[in-house]
Amino acid sequence: MLFNSLTFLLFFFWVIVVHYSPLKWSFKKGHLLLASYAFYAAWNPPFVLLLWLSTLVDWQVAKKIDQQHQPQKRKHWLWLSLSINLGMLVVFKYAEFLLVNFQLLLAYLGVNVTFADPGLILPMGISFFTFQTLSYTLDVYFKRLKPWHGFLDYALFVGFFPQLVAGPIVRAKSFLPQLIKQSRININQFSIGLTFFIIGLFQKMVMADSFFAPIVDQVFAQHESIDTASSWLGSLFFSAQIFCDFSGYSLCAIGLAMCLGFVLPINFRSPFAAIGFSDLWRRWHISLSSWLRDYLYIPLGGNRNGDFNRYRNLMITMLLGGLWHGAAWTFVIWGALHGSYLVIEQLIKQSRLGQYIKPNAGINLCLGLLTFFAVMLAFVVFRSENISQAWDIISALFVFGDSSNKHAPVIEQNAWLYLVCTAFILMMWSQWFMRNRNLSEVLDRTHAAVRALLITGALLLIMLSTGNSNAFIYFQF
Amino acid sequence: MPSFISSFNSKINNWWLTWLLSAWLLLLSIGWYESLLSSKGFMPSIEVNQDLWSWNRRQAGDQSNAIVLVGASRIQLGLDTKVLRSELVDKEIVPLAINGQYPMATIKGLAADETFNGLVLMSFMAQMLEPQYEEMQAEYNQYYTQKSSWYRSFDAYLTAHIKFQFRFLHPLLGLNDLVNYFSAKKKFPDPFYVSIYPDTSAAGDYSLVDVEPLKQYFIDDKKINYQAFSIMDKDTWLSQLDKLSKYIQTIRARGGEVVLLRFPTDDIHWLLDETYYPRAEFWDVMLDTIPQIKAIHFKDDEVLNSFNLPDSSHLDQADTKSFTMHIISMLKQLQLIE
Numbered sequence: 001m002l003f004n005s006l007t008f009l010l011f012f013f014w015v016i017v018v019h020y021s022p023l024k025w026s027f028k029k030g031h032l033l034l035a036s037y038a039f040y041a042a043w044n045p046p047f048v049l050l051l052w053l054s055t056l057v058d059w060q061v062a063k064k065i066d067q068q069h070q071p072q073k074r075k076h077w078l079w080l081s082l083s084i085n086l087g088m089l090v091v092f093k094y095a096e097f098l099l100v101n102f103q104l105l106l107a108y109l110g111v112n113v114t115f116a117d118p119g120l121i122l123p124m125g126i127s128f129f130t131f132q133t134l135s136y137t138l139d140v141y142f143k144r145l146k147p148w149h150g151f152l153d154y155a156l157f158v159g160f161f162p163q164l165v166a167g168p169i170v171r172a173k174s175f176l177p178q179l180i181k182q183s184r185i186n187i188n189q190f191s192i193g194l195t196f197f198i199i200g201l202f203q204k205m206v207m208a209d210s211f212f213a214p215i216v217d218q219v220f221a222q223h224e225s226i227d228t229a230s231s232w233l234g235s236l237f238f239s240a241q242i243f244c245d246f247s248g249y250s251l252c253a254i255g256l257a258m259c260l261g262f263v264l265p266i267n268f269r270s271p272f273a274a275i276g277f278s279d280l281w282r283r284w285h286i287s288l289s290s291w292l293r294d295y296l297y298i299p300l301g302g303n304r305n306g307d308f309n310r311y312r313n314l315m316i317t318m319l320l321g322g323l324w325h326g327a328a329w330t331f332v333i334w335g336a337l338h339g340s341y342l343v344i345e346q347l348i349k350q351s352r353l354g355q356y357i358k359p360n361a362g363i364n365l366c367l368g369l370l371t372f373f374a375v376m377l378a379f380v381v382f383r384s385e386n387i388s389q390a391w392d393i394i395s396a397l398f399v400f401g402d403s404s405n406k407h408a409p410v411i412e413q414n415a416w417l418y419l420v421c422t423a424f425i426l427m428m429w430s431q432w433f434m435r436n437r438n439l440s441e442v443l444d445r446t447h448a449a450v451r452a453l454l455i456t457g458a459l460l461l462i463m464l465s466t467g468n469s470n471a472f473i474y475f476q477f
Numbered sequence: 478m479p480s481f482i483s484s485f486n487s488k489i490n491n492w493w494l495t496w497l498l499s500a501w502l503l504l505l506s507i508g509w510y511e512s513l514l515s516s517k518g519f520m521p522s523i524e525v526n527q528d529l530w531s532w533n534r535r536q537a538g539d540q541s542n543a544i545v546l547v548g549a550s551r552i553q554l555g556l557d558t559k560v561l562r563s564e565l566v567d568k569e570i571v572p573l574a575i576n577g578q579y580p581m582a583t584i585k586g587l588a589a590d591e592t593f594n595g596l597v598l599m600s601f602m603a604q605m606l607e608p609q610y611e612e613m614q615a616e617y618n619q620y621y622t623q624k625s626s627w628y629r630s631f632d633a634y635l636t637a638h639i640k641f642q643f644r645f646l647h648p649l650l651g652l653n654d655l656v657n658y659f660s661a662k663k664k665f666p667d668p669f670y671v672s673i674y675p676d677t678s679a680a681g682d683y684s685l686v687d688v689e690p691l692k693q694y695f696i697d698d699k700k701i702n703y704q705a706f707s708i709m710d711k712d713t714w715l716s717q718l719d720k721l722s723k724y725i726q727t728i729r730a731r732g733g734e735v736v737l738l739r740f741p742t743d744d745i746h747w748l749l750d751e752t753y754y755p756r757a758e759f760w761d762v763m764l765d766t767i768p769q770i771k772a773i774h775f776k777d778d779e780v781l782n783s784f785n786l787p788d789s790s791h792l793d794q795a796d797t798k799s800f801t802m803h804i805i806s807m808l809k810q811l812q813l814i815e
Contacts, residue, residue: 006639007632042628191492210652415660416653448491452498459499460506463645464652 001042001161003197003252004205011039012256019260025182029156032260039161040124047123050088055158057084058133062140062147074141081137085130092120093127097327125165127324131291133158136172138295145173153179160262162253166246168267168287175262183261192440195455196255199439202458203248207427210465211420212241215411220383222410223392230410231396233417238383239376240424243272246285272375272428273435275359275367277341280375292321311346315339330381330390337378368432507645514644518668518685521641524648525575525677528633530617531625533677536571538592541732543569544814545587547580548600550679551740551790554671556598556804557797558678564805565814571595572678575614579605581721582615584735586622588724594731596813598804601737601772602750603759606717607709637675680794683787695788696745703753714759715766722767734771734813738804741775741782746789773807 001008018031041048061081068074090098099115106113136157139145148154157175219226219234226234250267257264267287274280281289300313315336322335348354357363377394384390411417434442443451523529537545544565546552553574561570573583580599587593604610640646649669658666670685683691709717725735739760742750760774775781780803787793792800808814 001628002632005632006635007628010635042626044626187492191495206652214653414657416656419656448494449498451495452502455495455499456502456506459503461652464650464655 001039003249003256004201007042011035016259026152028182029152029179032161033152033156033159036156036159036161036164040159040164043124043165044121047121050092050123050126051129051159051164054085054088054130054133055155057081058137058158059151059154062137065137065140066147078137078141081134085134089126089130092123094323094327095120128167128169129158129164131169131288135169135291135295139172148172148176150179160257162256162260162262163264166249166253167285168250168253168265169291170264170287174265178262185258185261188444189261190259192443193255193258193260195443195451196251196258196439198255198455198458198462200248200251200253200255201462203244203251205248206458206461206465207423208241208244208248211423212237212244215417215420216241216383219410220385220389220393223384223389223396225408225410226392226396227409228396228399231393233411233421235376235380235393235397236424237420239272239372239379240427242379242382243268244427270431270434272372273368273431274371274375275364276371277338277345277374280371281338281342288321288324292317296320307346307350311343314342314346318342325382329387330384333387333390334378334382337374337381341374341378507643510645511643514647514650517665519644519647519650520668520672520682521644522647522649522669522672523637523640523675525673526633527617527620528625528629529637529677530573530575531621532630532634533571533573534586534618534621535625535627535630536569537573537587537595538590540569541594542567543571543593543595545571545573545593545595545597546600546678547583547587547597548574548738548740549578549580550574550576552598552600552738553677553679554681554791554794555600555740555797555800556678557680557801558674558676560798560801561805564802568814569595570676572676574600574677575617576679578613579610580614581605581611582613582618584721584724586618587733588727591731593728594733596733597728597735598808599735599737600740602739603714603754603763604703606714606721607706608713608717609706634675641675680797681787681791683793688787691788692743692745695790696749699746699749699790703749708753711758711762714762718763718766722770725767725770736808736811736813737770737772739772739774739776740790741784741786741792742790743786746786747776771811771813773804778803778807 001011015032015035019028021028023031037048037051040051058081061077064077065074068077095118099118103113103115136145136154140147148157153176154172156179157170157172160170160175163170216234216238219230220238222230247268254264254266265287267285269283269286271280271284274283297313297317300316301309302313303310316339318339319332319335322331322333322338325331325334359367377397380393380397381387381390384393446454537543544561546556546558553572553576558570558572561568574580575583584597584599587597644650647669650666655666668685670683671679671681673679728735756774756776760772764770764772773781781800784792784796784800805814
């Protein structure tokens, strides 16, 4: 089910009515669980089985790990969970990619074999719920968490519909305690949640789908004859599109959960106002970056064992983080670019140059813009269907007054383009404005009339943009 | 619970005021815009997408009482589904026409659907059997068989019905269209003459447009279209007819029926049609080759031939009721409906 659909609004209305009815909390939790499965099944009913499989496996495995005291046996149970969860990911997400590349490798070695296309459909949100269930098992394995006592609570932690298909990736220790008793929320909390949902929809339907996506699609479709100006617009706007799309989804999820009295972790904190790449990864897709830090980077050795191992761990983490986004070399390169950015940043910080630079507002702004520029370049690779397309766009960015400008502009200069440019500038300004602020607090301090104006404006623009709506980009990951 | 939530209780918030003001502003804005659009003569309309089409397509299966309307814009604007529903109360009227696309893929899809055994009214002209046009509606049919889901179709159905309640949700009045139109023409758009209903049928109000230039545009466009490809030879025509005949036979074998309707075109348009696809070489050959076929040609019926066609090939909404009533009476004569 899509948040930006009328059916979802009816569904959510029903959920709210039952959730705030005078029924028992255990019944309401059961209802939330059923509603979550219905939410997932609306897309493709048979794939609920995968969600159940992942839920059951990690529930059992976590109990077994906790009961075992021998490290070897604990490890065996952990491997079972890893094999099943990552196995599902490999089969449904990476099988085709692996087969194609294996075929290419064999062809390179002189063996010509053609594998049939497995033709599997990627189950929506599989990367999110497998990582969520894995985090539970890993937490139990690392003895950070005791297995939860109630299976239904645990199943709801895995399947809770606001965050099920595109995150934020929630940790058991922050979510499960919220199921012990129902939170009583007041009008303010409910209103903040509802406003988050409206802002999230605005980001997705107006900013991402209506403003940025059509121009980005045009630029990437005509990459072979792209001019410099259009290439810049396409690259800048894709960065804005993916932020608005994904951050919009996360904000909707957080808002919906808040309306139901649950707190989900914040997933984006003005990432385009980041100063440096370490800062960026504390602001962009925070629930994934912290997952990768806790369950991959640190177990690999983290910052320990010298600089070389630290940089190696960073590169491995970012490469796998890139691959998590999709089965394509472009995602691997995207991860490699971010790994390199982080390594270079660390090297600069440790060098004389790094120690010489004394941060002030001007330098921070320059570093922020430099960070955004590097992030934008990486996003060009992320958006491209292949390396050649990425190369066309990136080379056009830097070809001034040469062949690239002989092409007629792909993007027509008209009133709509000026409006989209204005929206982009406002989005960037809002990132810097919100850099050290909390959206809830800003909303809370805003005058009721101003809030009403903003909410009405957002709703009207959403309604005027309904024709251009698409599925959320991150559903495919 | 985070501090920002727990601290709410200690602050004075005016969220009730916020929502009251928002609701008031929203109602005021929508009310004002709706009345503006109404005063300018705008009518509500929706956009047909693959999910909405799939919703209709779903209705065609498993129902022997289905009357399925297949074709492109002529049948979409020509047959009034309200009249069909009110006159044929025991029938399920299923519009499957897609604007600008010839329907061979849809008739193929209906033939392949084991559950379908209804009556198909198919807008027909010789050009639609040209091999290059065969796959025109394939995308919709493939989407229906491979990708559509009950949820997505239902959502599209619900969305279409709600959008049709409001003029400001007209698909051509989106933010992008408004900004570009306004900046180019320095005025608000004029009302659109075609309205699409939630069931995907449509109506054309030609009183809203200057019909002469529109007619000329359609004639010129058709001429360009005819000249763009070479006309199929006799063998191709016969082999394409054979395909169509097999689809029709398959539907018949299950208890269904297909009626080919040649919709009216005005004299100039008809002259053009006759130049490129002469009736004697195409339509008449079809009747000779497949004698059991049920077909209605507007030139064979005085009433069908008498309708005014403002843009040369589509009916005005003022005429669709009588046109539809006449088609119903013809179908009754053919004993296809009671």
